[in-house]
Amino acid sequence: xxxxxxxxxxxxxxxxxxxxxxxxxxxxxxxxADNLAAEILYIVTLTDLENTELLTKDFRELDHALEYLNEYxxxxxxxxxxxxxxxxxxxxxxxx
Numbered sequence: 001x002x003x004x005x006x007x008x009x010x011x012x013x014x015x016x017x018x019x020x021x022x023x024x025x026x027x028x029x030x031x032x033a034d035n036l037a038a039e040i041l042y043i044v045t046l047t048d049l050e051n052t053e054l055l056t057k058d059f060r061e062l063d064h065a066l067e068y069l070n071e072y073x074x075x076x077x078x079x080x081x082x083x084x085x086x087x088x089x090x091x092x093x094x095x096x
Contacts, residue, residue, distance in 0.1 A: 004070045005078050011066060016076035021054065022047050023073035024081070025065050028058070044069050 006014050006025070015024035023046050029038035042065035046055040059065035 004066055005074050006066055006069055008062065008066070011062070013081055015079055015081055016069070016073040017079045018076045020049060022049075022079075023069060023076065025062075025069055042066075 006016070011025050015022050017023075023044065026043045026045055028041040028043045030041060031038050039060070042059045042062045044057045044059065044065050045053060047053055057065075057068065059068065
């Protein structure tokens with residue numbers, strides 16, 4: 001069995017990066033028909049250096065998203081995402 005570089009313990013804090021593109025998994029959701037609940041999605045996303053989305057692929061299972069991410073982009077450099085209050089990311093969002 002192949003060891004995953006990005007796995008269930010680090011998928012929210014790590015991504016793969018080439019010189020011009022990042023590949024990571026984001027959490028998303030789609031509303032169900034009754035609009036009272038939502039289905040969770042795990043979205044593999046490629047972005048450029050300005051965080052413009054280049055490609056997305058949705059998965060209903062985290063394990064499937066991680067397998068895809070590691071298979072197609074695991075040869076890129078593994079990087080830890082920024083988490084600084086001064087930088088980009090969830091912690092700098094005006095919603096918080």
